[in-house]
Amino acid sequence: MFPPATVARARRADDLSGMSTNVRIVRLRVNGDLHEVGVPAHFTLLETLRYRLGLTGSKQGCDKGDCGACTVIMDGVATLSCLTPVWEAEGRDVVTVEGLAEPDAPHPLQDAFDRYGAAQCGFCTPGILCSAAALLAAERRPSRERIREALAGNLCRCTGYTKIYEAVEAAAAVLAEEAEGRPAHAPGTAGEEHDG
Numbered sequence: 001m002f003p004p005a006t007v008a009r010a011r012r013a014d015d016l017s018g019m020s021t022n023v024r025i026v027r028l029r030v031n032g033d034l035h036e037v038g039v040p041a042h043f044t045l046l047e048t049l050r051y052r053l054g055l056t057g058s059k060q061g062c063d064k065g066d067c068g069a070c071t072v073i074m075d076g077v078a079t080l081s082c083l084t085p086v087w088e089a090e091g092r093d094v095v096t097v098e099g100l101a102e103p104d105a106p107h108p109l110q111d112a113f114d115r116y117g118a119a120q121c122g123f124c125t126p127g128i129l130c131s132a133a134a135l136l137a138a139e140r141r142p143s144r145e146r147i148r149e150a151l152a153g154n155l156c157r158c159t160g161y162t163k164i165y166e167a168v169e170a171a172a173a174v175l176a177e178e179a180e181g182r183p184a185h186a187p188g189t190a191g192e193e194h195d196g
């Protein structure tokens with residue numbers, strides 16, 4: 001009798017070499033692009049993104065809902081893709097970290113994370129960016145407490161969170177000013193330099 005972890009690894013190896021027989025065709029809209037792809041019937045959204053669509057920005061951390069590294073945005077809601085069976089994403093709008101930026105400019109969150117030093121090893125960053133982007137799409141000027149709540153499921157071992165919260169607040173200010181029709185002023189770039 002093999003231990004469960006050995007069986008899981010063997011199953012994953014079969015899946016990835018295309019030997020699985022129980023294949024299902026799914027239709028997904030990811031970052032605005034439509035995909036029709038064959039996947040093992042048990043695949044999660046995360047496995048499909050990474051191993052079928054080549055979108056490796058969403059990270060496979062714990063693979064059981066504890067770390068938030070796999071967070072994507074589904075129909076506007078931050079969603080753990082490691083816990084989402086891929087068929088649940090059919091007919092939904094999925095956005096991954098690869099879809100946050102405009103073709104010619106980073107998302108204000110990405111810019112702020114860079115300016116505030118909010119990413120260190122970066123493993124948690126794609127999931128945190130997606131959670132924060134979903135929050136800022138729903139709330140124009142969230143309080144520090146709301147930001148804390150929205151990111152509560154995203155674990156970071158490096159930053160201590162303060163720089164992350166500051167970066168989200170800075171991005172919120174930029175987005176709010178854009179939405180209010182005022183020239184975007186990014187805290188930390190115009191007479192308010194952040195010391196990192």
Ligand code: FES
Nearest residue numbers: 062063065068082
């Ligand atoms: S990989 Fe999904 S929560 Fe950790």
Ligand code: FES
Nearest residue numbers: 120121156157158
């Ligand atoms: S930057 Fe390393 S885990 Fe968050």
